[in-house]
Amino acid sequence: MERNLSKSDIKFHPLNATNWKEDIDESILENYRFAGGRRFHNVEGVPYFLANDEEEISRLEMHHYLYRYIWQSIYSSPMHDKLALGNLKVLDSGCGPGAWILDMANSYKESIFVGVDLSPTMFPSAQNKNTPDNVAFLERNIIEGFPFPNDTFDFVHQGFMNFAFTKNQWQDVVFDIVRITKPGGWIEFTETDIETYFAGPLTKKFMKSFHGLLNARGLDPFIASRIESYLQSTNQVIDIHVEHKSTPLGSHGKKLGELLCCNEWTSISHAKAYICKFVGIPIEEYDDFVEKIKKEYDENKSYCKSYRIYGRKKY
Numbered sequence: 001m002e003r004n005l006s007k008s009d010i011k012f013h014p015l016n017a018t019n020w021k022e023d024i025d026e027s028i029l030e031n032y033r034f035a036g037g038r039r040f041h042n043v044e045g046v047p048y049f050l051a052n053d054e055e056e057i058s059r060l061e062m063h064h065y066l067y068r069y070i071w072q073s074i075y076s077s078p079m080h081d082k083l084a085l086g087n088l089k090v091l092d093s094g095c096g097p098g099a100w101i102l103d104m105a106n107s108y109k110e111s112i113f114v115g116v117d118l119s120p121t122m123f124p125s126a127q128n129k130n131t132p133d134n135v136a137f138l139e140r141n142i143i144e145g146f147p148f149p150n151d152t153f154d155f156v157h158q159g160f161m162n163f164a165f166t167k168n169q170w171q172d173v174v175f176d177i178v179r180i181t182k183p184g185g186w187i188e189f190t191e192t193d194i195e196t197y198f199a200g201p202l203t204k205k206f207m208k209s210f211h212g213l214l215n216a217r218g219l220d221p222f223i224a225s226r227i228e229s230y231l232q233s234t235n236q237v238i239d240i241h242v243e244h245k246s247t248p249l250g251s252h253g254k255k256l257g258e259l260l261c262c263n264e265w266t267s268i269s270h271a272k273a274y275i276c277k278f279v280g281i282p283i284e285e286y287d288d289f290v291e292k293i294k295k296e297y298d299e300n301k302s303y304c305k306s307y308r309i310y311g312r313k314k315y
Contacts, residue, residue, distance in 0.1 A: 183313055
């Protein structure tokens with residue numbers, strides 16, 4: 001269920017030629033910015049800096065399938081039996097193009113799934129893709145709070161949002177997720193460390209610089225390690241579990257390692273200029289720099305970590 005056309009939507013229809021330039025500036029150019037042929041958010045107070053165009057949609061969909069393979073599942077909370085019975089309400093916070101929620105909705109056809117994201121241009125209907133009848137999508141800036149009453153959802157999932165919220169915003173988001181979860185319902189986060197383990201010297205140089213870039217935007221590269229404490233601090237979540245997977249990066253991890261490596265570097269490829277500034281190399285040396293890092297992955301048997309943190313809201 002996506003937004004119904006409002007008067008403001010009709011006002012900005014391209015066939016409405018009245019003040020068309022002024023209207024397009026207000027409706028499109030204020031919400032998005034374009035750089036290097038890529039489209040990005042342009043929303044005040046949102047630190048997320050990755051693209052939100054078709055290229056990024058394809059990357060995010062591949063990212064979903066890679067981590068589904070890594071974990072051999074798409075969630076860890078003990079929800080299967082209840083979902084199979086149906087009549088549950090499930091929220092995916094920061095759903096992006098909806099890969100997780102579509103996977104779930106096709107597996108559990110008798111439950112209702114709602115995806116919330118800042119970018120409606122990523123929703124399946126915006127890409128002319130069909131969606132199951134038990135799925136709805138809602139445009140919302142999560143930082144401003146969820147537009148749902150207390151105790152609405154039986155299961156709330158949020159995945160790979162480490163670039164979406166500042167350190168200060170994260171705790172507020174966790175509290176609001178707990179608020180909208182029903183007593184007895186489950187909450188699950190999937191996140192990665194923004195770190196390379198068993199790193200070579202160039203990789204360490206890059207990671208130190210990239211962490212500096214993230215910190216300058218108020219982002220925490222190790223937010224995954226803090227989510228458990230955020231859940232505990234609500235005094236409403238029990239049975240908290242923390243699981244992690246270590247996954248090789250590069251060809252020493254065979255096809256999975258190569259694909260994961262490619263996916264991660266693709267995600268920040270549009271930020272070459274910023275990265276080069278923080279690392280201290282000319283932009284024309286960036287591609288060679290990245291290839292040397294990939295070589296280090298194999299020489300040092302580098303790997304990354306992903307986490308699932310999940311718990312149950314008290315009755």
